[in-house]
Amino acid sequence: MKAVQFTEHGDRSVLSYEEHPDPEISADEVLIDVKAAALNHLDVHTRRGLPGVDLAMPHIPGSDAAGVVTETGSAVSRFSAGDRVAVSAGRSCGTCEYCRHGQYSMCESFHLIGEHVSGVHAELAAVPADNLVPVPETVDWPTAGSAALVFQTAWRMLHTQADLAAGEHVLVHGASGGVGHAAVQIAAHAGAVVYATASSETKLDHARDCGADHCINYDEASFTDEIYALTDGRGVDIVVDHVGPATWDDSLKSLAKGGRLVTCGATTGPTAETNINRVFWNQLRIIGSTMATPGETDDVLSLVWDGTFNPQLRTTLPMSDIARAHELLEEREGFGKVVVVPDSEMKRSANNRANPGNNEYDG
Template identity: 90%
Template sequence: MKAVQFTEHGDRSVLSYEEHPDPEISADEVLLDIKAAALNHLDIHTRRGLPGVDLAMPHIPGSDAAGVVSETGSAVSRFSDGDRVAVSPGRSCGTCEYCRHGQQSMCESFHLIGEHVTGVHAELAAIPADNLVPVPETVEWPTAGSAALVFQTAWRMLHTQADIAAGEHVLVHGASGGVGHAAVQIAAHAGAVVYATASSDEKLDHARDCGADHLINYEETEFTDEIYALTDGRGVDVVVDHVGPATWEDSLKSLAKGGRLVTCGATTGPTAETNINRIFWNQLRIIGSTMATPGETDDALSLVWDGTFEPHRRTILPMSDIARAHELLEEREGFGKVVVVPDSEVQRASDSQTQSGDSAYDR
C-alpha cells in the first residue's frame, strides 16, 4: 500500500507518500480500506515531535478517517466485510479504575491512533473494532472522515465538562479551526448565545454560518473589550480555549463570576501565566477535557450523520500532496477541515466522474 509517513521529526520536508508494508490485523481488529481522512493540529505536533512520545519509525500519522471494512479479525463480531465505518482514535485499556467507571478518555494508558501509534493517512489501516463507528450510506466520505475527533472533543468539552445550558453565553476561540467550528455548532444547538473569535472577517462569516451570534476579529480588536461591551460588563459563562498562552489570561478575564473555562489543547504553547486572585475572587472553574467516551462520541456523531452538525471543509487533497495539507493548517489558511484522500481513490473518483459526470468522493 501507499501511506503518508516520516522517518524523523521536523518540518514539512520530512513528509512523504510512498510504499509501506500492508498492515496485518489481529483478532480484535479490522482491515480498513480508507476512503477519506482528515488532518488535525495534532498531526502537526506529532510530525514536529512531542515531549515524551517516542515513535517507531517510519511513522504513519493521522487520527481521522473513514472507509470500508475489507477484512475482520476472528474475535470481531460488531462489523462485517463491506461495512462503512469511521475511526474514533482514542485507545483505552478497559480495565483501569477510570475505564471501569465509563471514563475511557481518562484511562491511565490513554493514547491516540496517529499520535502514539500508527495512524490512518494511508490506503489501508488495521484498526481495533472498538475504535470504529458505523457510518450511514447517506453520509459522504469526506464528512465521515473528518468529523470524529473534533466533534467528540467539542461535545465532551461543552456538554459533559462545562455542562452548558440554554441561554448561557459561550465564547469560542479559533472558530475557524476544527474543534472551534464544532464547538460553535454544538453550543448554538444547545441554545447558548455564541461569541466566536477568528483572525479575519472571511473566517468569521463561516463562523456565523455555523451558528455564532457575535463575531470578533482578534486581529482588529481586543476580544476582552468586545466581550465586556457585548455583555454590558458581565462577561461570558463559558470560554472554550484550545489556544493556550496567547489567549489564556484574557479568557479568564472574559468570564463572568462563577464562569468556566474549558480547554482541550494549547496550540500556542503549554505554559501560561494565571492570575490566581481572579480565579478565587470570581470563583472561576478551569476544566480540562480530552477526547470523549464511546457514548459521547455516538451522541455527537449521530447529529453529524443526520445533518444537524456539519464538518466544514476548506479543501480535499490527494495524500501525495500531504505537505500542502500540513501547510494549510500551519499557516491558518482557510476555514474548516483539510481532507486527504488516497491517490488511488482520487483516480477512481476521476474515472467515475468521467463516466457519469458526477463526483465519486461520496460513494
C-alpha cells in the same frame, strides 16, 4: 500499499507518500480501505515531535479517517466486510479504575491512533473494532472522515465537562479551526448565545454560518473589551480555549463570576500565567478535557450523520500532496477541515465521473 509517513521529526519536508507494508490485523481489529481522512493540528505536532512521545519509525500519522471494512479479525462481531465505518482515535485499557467507571478518555494508558501509534493516513489501516463507528450510506466520505475527533472533543468539553445550559453565553476561540467550528455549532444547537473569535472577516463569516451570534476579529480589537461591551460588563459563562498562553489570561478576564474555562489544547505553548486572585475571587472553574467516551462520540456523530452538525471542509487533496495539507493548517489558511484522499481513490473517483455507468462510489 501507499501511506503518508515520516522517518524523523521535522518540518514539512520530512513527509512522504510512498510504499509501506500492508498492515496485518489482530483478532480484535478490522482492515479498512480508506476513502477519506482529515488532518488535525495534532498531526502537525506529531510530525514536529512531542515531548515524551517516542515513535516507532517510519510513522504513519492521522487520527481521522473513514472507509470500507475489507477484513475482520476472529474476535470481531460488530462489523463485517463491506460495512462503512469512521475512526474514533482514542485508545484505553478498559480495566483501570477510570475505565471501570466509564471514563475511558481518563484511562491511565490513554493514547491516540496517529499520535502514539500508527495512524490512518494510508490506503489501508488496521484499527481496533472498538475504535470504529458505523457510517450511514447517506453520509459522504469527506464528512465521515473529518467529523469524529473534533466533534467528540467539542461535545465532551461543552456538555460533559462544562455542563452547558440553554441561554448561557459561550466564547469560542479559533472558530475557523476544527474544534472551534464544532464548538460553535454545538453551543448554538444547545441554545447558547455564541461569541466567536477569528483572525479575518472571511473566517468570521463562516463562524456566523455555523451559528455564532457575535463575531470578534482578534487582530483588530481586544476580545475581552468586546465581550465586556456585548455583555454589559458581565462576561460569559463559558470560554472554549484550545489556544493556550496567547489567550489564557484574557479568557479568564472574559468570564463572568462563577464562569468556566474549558480547554482541550494549547497550540501556542503549554505554559501560561494564571491570576490566582481572579480565579478564587470570581469563583471560576478551569476544566481540562480530552477526546470523549464511546457513548459521547455516538451521541454527537449521530447529529453529524443526520445533518444537524456539518464539518466544514476547507479543501480535499490527494495524499501525495500531504505537505500542502500540513501547510494549510500551519499557516492558518482558510476555514474548516483539510481532507486527504488516497491517490488511488482519487483516480477511481475520476474514472467514475468519466464513466457514469460505474457503480463504485464517487467520493
